[in-house]
Amino acid sequence: MKKNIDLKDYEIDRVIEMAWEDRTTFDAIKAQFNLNENDVIRLMRNNLKLSSFKLWRKRVQGRSTKHLNKRGVELSRFKCSRQTSISNNKISKR
Numbered sequence: 645m646k647k648n649i650d651l652k653d654y655e656i657d658r659v660i661e662m663a664w665e666d667r668t669t670f671d672a673i674k675a676q677f678n679l680n681e682n683d684v685i686r687l688m689r690n691n692l693k694l695s696s697f698k699l700w701r702k703r704v705q706g707r708s709t710k711h712l713n714k715r716g717v718e719l720s721r722f723k724c725s726r727q728t729s730i731s732n733n734k735i736s737k738r
Contacts, residue, residue: 649679649683649686649687651677651687655677656687656691658677659673659677659679659684659687660687660688660691660692662676663684663687663688663700663704664700666707666710668710669710670684670710685701688700688701
């Protein structure tokens, strides 16, 4: 049974952004948006051009950094180094 993905446009944009980031795991997307890997794949397929989707799938398929259990200990950051410019904290407004 397929699960309906009811997200606002800005949430879909954020999921797409997180899915493209190398260090953001599918587990982090699951924790924030309650979407498993298959849901993210379906969301990407429905919201990207076919060529962009194929490029993304080729990029993340088998990538150990996208799976928390497969990534090494040296990759322990949850957020991207550019996250301060995205979140609305004081540092990004300086």
